[in-house]
Amino acid sequence: PKYSRVDPAAGLKRIFGANGWIELGKSLLKVILLGTIGGWMLWNAAHSTIGLASSADLNQALLTLGGIFKGILIAMAFGLCAIAGIDLPIQIIRRLGKMRMSKQEVKDEHKSTEGNGEAKGQMRAKMRAMASGGLRKSVAEAHVVLTNPTHFAVALRYDRGKDQVPVVVAKGRGATALAIRELAGEGRVPILEYPTLARAVYYTSKEGQEVRDDLYTAIATVLAFVFGLNAAAGGTTGGVQPFVTVPKDARFDENGMKQA
Numbered sequence: 001p002k003y004s005r006v007d008p009a010a011g012l013k014r015i016f017g018a019n020g021w022i023e024l025g026k027s028l029l030k031v032i033l034l035g036t037i038g039g040w041m042l043w044n045a046a047h048s049t050i051g052l053a054s055s056a057d058l059n060q061a062l063l064t065l066g067g068i069f070k071g072i073l074i075a076m077a078f079g080l081c082a083i084a085g086i087d088l089p090i091q092i093i094r095r096l097g098k099m100r101m102s103k104q105e106v107k108d109e110h111k112s113t114e115g116n117g118e119a120k121g122q123m124r125a126k127m128r129a130m131a132s133g134g135l136r137k138s139v140a141e142a143h144v145v146l147t148n149p150t151h152f153a154v155a156l157r158y159d160r161g162k163d164q165v166p167v168v169v170a171k172g173r174g175a176t177a178l179a180i181r182e183l184a185g186e187g188r189v190p191i192l193e194y195p196t197l198a199r200a201v202y203y204t205s206k207e208g209q210e211v212r213d214d215l216y217t218a219i220a221t222v223l224a225f226v227f228g229l230n231a232a233a234g235g236t237t238g239g240v241q242p243f244v245t246v247p248k249d250a251r252f253d254e255n256g257m258k259q260a
Helices: 007-016 016-051 056-129 134-140 175-186 194-205 212-234
Strands: 146-147 152-157 167-173 191-193
Touching: 016 056, 134 152, 134 167, 134 175, 146 175, 146 194, 146 212, 152 175, 152 194, 167 175, 167 194, 175 191, 194 212
Parallel strands: 146 191
Antiparallel strands: 146 152, 152 167
16 A cells, blocks of 8 residues: 555645645735735725714715725735735746646656667567577467467477376466467467467476366367367358366466465
């Protein structure tokens, strides 16, 4: 948990930051200025209102009071104009500062994008290096590739004349998984998305090793689907993927932790 979200000191720091002090100062200035103007106007008008309560001429009394309040309102309006004249330069300066920050953010984003481009270039170079080695040969032997769909990939082989049970010929995550997918695409090896099953094979079997016993049924279902497609459509994938069930003991999350 992020304790800074409930930290009173951090909250006060956000409230009374630079902008907070500026807004507080502006509010105090408005109160002081308008209060001073109003008080001064009332003080000057005090002698004019002393006898109004006992005045017999009600209309004249109302006119006098109206004139006093009108003068106060006009004076306060001028006070607000003065405050606006002070506030406007402050707002312009703050806006220019934000624009400079925005330009800097654009530069930082550009640098970040270039950095991401470099990282992608390194990943592509790594994929090419892996593809040119034994990984290409291993994926070429596979009959199907199971994916997560992008973070994990496992290539399985089941040669009836060679293998008693399906064998993991290649597996990987991240850049290796992408390389396996690319090689499978080039070699027209079927690529099927079975996230739970792909992680199960990835975390329970090594390369060159047979799949675990409790995964036979699920993998056999997938292979039967693939072989059926190959026989019916000359190797072209299509149709509806069959549903498979992965045993609870073989269900893992992306970090290799068993799921409940």
